[in-house]
Amino acid sequence: MGMERKRKRKVSLFDVVDDTCVSAKLAKTNGFAVHGNDTNPLVNRWNGRPYSKRYLEILEKRKTLPVWHQKEEFLQALKANQTLILVGETGSGKTTQIPQFVLEAVELEIPDKRRKFMVACTQPRRVAAMSVSRRVAEEMDVNIGEEVGYSIRFEDCSSSRTVLKYLTDGMLLREAMADPLLERYKVIILDEAHERTLATDVLFGLLKEVLKNRPDLKLVVMSATLEAEKFQGYFYGAPLMKVPGRLHPVEIFYTEEPERDYLEAAIRTIMQIHMCEPPGDILVFLTGEEEIEDACKKISKQVANAGDVYGPVKVVPLYSTLPPAMQQKIFDPAPPPVMVGGSPGRKIVVSTNVAETSLTIDGIVYVIDPGFSKQKVYNPRIRVESLLVSPISKASAHQRSGRAGRTQPGKCFRLYTEKSFNNDLQPQTYPEILRSNLANTVLTLKKLGIDDLVHFDFMDPPAPETLMRALEVLNYLGALDDDGNLTKLGEIMSEFPLDPQMAKMLVVSPEFNCSNEILSISAMLSIPNCFLRPREAQKAADEAKANFAHIDGDHLTLLNVYHAYKENNEDASWCYENFINPRAMKAADNVREQLVRIMVRYNLKLCSTDFNSCDYYIDIRKAMLAGYFMQVAHLERTGHYLTVKDKQVVHLHPSNCLNHKPEWVIYNEFVLTSRNFIRTVTDVHGEWILDIAPRYFNLENFPQCEAKRVLEKLYKKREREGEESKN
Numbered sequence: 001m002g003m004e005r006k007r008k009r010k011v012s013l014f015d016v017v018d019d020t021c022v023s024a025k026l027a028k029t030n031g032f033a034v035h036g037n038d039t040n041p042l043v044n045r046w047n048g049r050p051y052s053k054r055y056l057e058i059l060e061k062r063k064t065l066p067v068w069h070q071k072e073e074f075l076q077a078l079k080a081n082q083t084l085i086l087v088g089e090t091g092s093g094k095t096t097q098i099p100q101f102v103l104e105a106v107e108l109e110i111p112d113k114r115r116k117f118m119v120a121c122t123q124p125r126r127v128a129a130m131s132v133s134r135r136v137a138e139e140m141d142v143n144i145g146e147e148v149g150y151s152i153r154f155e156d157c158s159s160s161r162t163v164l165k166y167l168t169d170g171m172l173l174r175e176a177m178a179d180p181l182l183e184r185y186k187v188i189i190l191d192e193a194h195e196r197t198l199a200t201d202v203l204f205g206l207l208k209e210v211l212k213n214r215p216d217l218k219l220v221v222m223s224a225t226l227e228a229e230k231f232q233g234y235f236y237g238a239p240l241m242k243v244p245g246r247l248h249p250v251e252i253f254y255t256e257e258p259e260r261d262y263l264e265a266a267i268r269t270i271m272q273i274h275m276c277e278p279p280g281d282i283l284v285f286l287t288g289e290e291e292i293e294d295a296c297k298k299i300s301k302q303v304a305n306a307g308d309v310y311g312p313v314k315v316v317p318l319y320s321t322l323p324p325a326m327q328q329k330i331f332d333p334a335p336p337p338v339m340v341g342g343s344p345g346r347k348i349v350v351s352t353n354v355a356e357t358s359l360t361i362d363g364i365v366y367v368i369d370p371g372f373s374k375q376k377v378y379n380p381r382i383r384v385e386s387l388l389v390s391p392i393s394k395a396s397a398h399q400r401s402g403r404a405g406r407t408q409p410g411k412c413f414r415l416y417t418e419k420s421f422n423n424d425l426q427p428q429t430y431p432e433i434l435r436s437n438l439a440n441t442v443l444t445l446k447k448l449g450i451d452d453l454v455h456f457d458f459m460d461p462p463a464p465e466t467l468m469r470a471l472e473v474l475n476y477l478g479a480l481d482d483d484g485n486l487t488k489l490g491e492i493m494s495e496f497p498l499d500p501q502m503a504k505m506l507v508v509s510p511e512f513n514c515s516n517e518i519l520s521i522s523a524m525l526s527i528p529n530c531f532l533r534p535r536e537a538q539k540a541a542d543e544a545k546a547n548f549a550h551i552d553g554d555h556l557t558l559l560n561v562y563h564a565y566k567e568n569n570e571d572a573s574w575c576y577e578n579f580i581n582p583r584a585m586k587a588a589d590n591v592r593e594q595l596v597r598i599m600v601r602y603n604l605k606l607c608s609t610d611f612n613s614c615d616y617y618i619d620i621r622k623a624m625l626a627g628y629f630m631q632v633a634h635l636e637r638t639g640h641y642l643t644v645k646d647k648q649v650v651h652l653h654p655s656n657c658l659n660h661k662p663e664w665v666i667y668n669e670f671v672l673t674s675r676n677f678i679r680t681v682t683d684v685h686g687e688w689i690l691d692i693a694p695r696y697f698n699l700e701n702f703p704q705c706e707a708k709r710v711l712e713k714l715y716k717k718r719e720r721e722g723e724e725s726k727n
């Protein structure tokens with residue numbers, strides 16, 4: 001069969017196939033079909049199974065998507081160019097259809113079925129990678145994880161059969177670390193390029209290099225909106241293909257006065273729409289999990305209070321840590337009327353930015369845009385990166401309102417004034433690379449063999465100060481030597497998909513005889529908050545949490561939770577009884593397992609100090625300090641904490657479990673709000689600081705402060721003790 005195919009095949013590299021259903025024409029002229037297998041067009045060529053009825057149904061729907069009208073043009077452009085830029089309105093079918101078109105083209109080019117080829121499509125958001133790959137698996141009538149898969153940090157749902165892989169941009173970057181020319185891929189699609197995430201920006205520069213060395217590789221850059229000229233200029237004048245959207249008009253409303261509480265205003269607006277406007281689903285943009293869950297509860301309550309006359313309502317949340325089955329609910333239809341002839345139902349989706357461009361929900365007629373999203377900010381001077389709820393850009397506001405006009409004319413309610421839109425919103429969101437701590441990125445680039453960071457081809461080069469800070473951090477951690485070259489330690493650190501501090505803590509933990517515990521703590525720090533605190537049972541939840549509390553620190557409290565979870569056989573009902581989120585714990589277990597694999601691969605010993613030894617917790621705290629010595633705060637005589645060297649006034653986050661105010665703490669996170677908090681803190685000792693990070697705490701280049709004076713005393717005490725022991 002293979003032989004026959006080879007002989008009969010007349011189609012060459014990326015030849016144009018101008019039929020919407022490639023199979024039909026090819027089947028006739030060449031004796032085989034793309035949509036079917038070689039002998040039977042009704043059999044799925046990817047897995048040899050007959051097509052389901054659902055496949056044919058979806059196919060009809062797919063063909064109505066705008067990108068299908070330009071399939072031929074796209075394939076032609078792909079054939080003729082190594083790099084291609086494609087811009088199309090959200091919902092035009094870019095993410096779901098283009099990779100399938102590409103797959104057909106690539107498959108035609110490789111007649112030998114045994115030869116492995118793959119197409120990658122990156123997504124900045126994990127939810128989108130999961131959700132879209134599921135959809136495409138359904139469209140191709142294959143099981144997710146087989147021919148179509150996805151890969152996100154700590155979760156690889158792909159196999160040796162996978163030909164089309166959706167993966168986060170960060171994961172593709174990680175793959176490049178092991179496979180610098182990304183040889184397993186024939187075509188790489190960078191989707192949602194307008195989001196300009198850190199990883200996508202790095203991939204831009206990297207792929208430009210890879211393309212030079214791999215003439216057989218092709219790159220498609222896709223985006224909803226784009227500063228087209230800038231992109232074309234950057235990609236050596238690559239052709240730009242535009243897919244016209246099919247947007248219905250959207251009427252935009254502003255508030256007369258600024259809103260003081262956007263959440264309250266959003267809920268009020270939902271109720272007004274629900275009670276006064278014709279049928280149609282509602283999409284509300286909020287900023288994060290907690291806010292969204294809270295809003296969902298409030299909305300459900302108010303809807304229930306309003307009564308049945310307005311029709312049934314289904315409220316669905318959408319955010320990145322939601323489990324996949326729940327994520328799919330946004331695509332469920334609105335509920336049917338309660339009785340025949342009753343008011344039609346409404347779906348209300350309460351989502352983060354992911355619904356702005358990454359995921360398209362059909363049937364949305366009303367959009368509520370409070371004008372905020374959670375954005376990363378970084379201040380290199382004080383080395384603080386934080387997620388802040390910040391005003392969105394005009395481009396974002398435009399995208400959000402567009403979501404209302406997908407299937408019919410719609411309305412967008414902006415919960416800010418028109419004046420504020422015109423005067424206060426920036427035209428575009430700044431690329432993430434200009435707002436991030438780059439320590440992790442620099443470590444990745446070094447591992448990729450890119451030494452000259454200053455001349456790396458960034459589309460928007462980061463501030464030199466930010467790059468300097470990153471190099472400095474990595475040097476202090478021992479990942480880079482004084483010439484900026486990757487050390488052996490740095491090399492191992494880069495293998496962990498974690499921040500450099502955490503990676504360092506893990507790599508050195510065997511020296512402190514506690515790698516098992518540090519693994520558990522790292523896993524717990526890598527998942528969303530595991531403590532449940534429902535509004536109606538806050539006191540009980542706080543009491544439950546207190547049972548796990550370790551007086552010396554929140555990291556140790558997390559360790560207690562993990563141990564208790566394992567001792568109770570990972571039992572979900574035990575979790576609920578103790579106000580622990582079982583999903584988070586399962587995720588932690590999974591993360592831990594993967595980190596263990598990396599430890600074993602690099603011969604890092606898995607060990608523990610005897611639990612009954614008084615050194616058990618001390619060893620753990622010392623190991624943590626070995627990674628996080630740059631995140632230390634000192635208790636001043638005034639009663640507040642100052643971060644060491646950067647001298648920022650900070651407060652212990654109210655969620656802490658300490659029963660005292662330690663003189664020195666390490667912290668996991670700096671939370672920027674009206675007050676600066678440090679969250680997840682653990683008590684460490686001044687003497688340990690001298691032993692573990694003498695270079696960072698070298699007093700010669702230490703700003704004047706109380707911490708310095710205390711350290712000076714400690715050093716002097718050491719000297720005296722040294723002399724005494726000599727005498």
Ligand code: CDP
Binds near residue numbers: 088091095
């Ligand atoms: O990428 P782009 O925004 O251009 O569009 P897309 O994500 O490929 O979506 C094309 C169509 O597929 C839209 O009508 C979506 O609503 C639909 N879709 C879906 O029904 N279920 C999914 N899980 C993903 C997309």
Ligand code: MG
Binds near residue numbers: 191
């Ligand atoms: Mg898309």
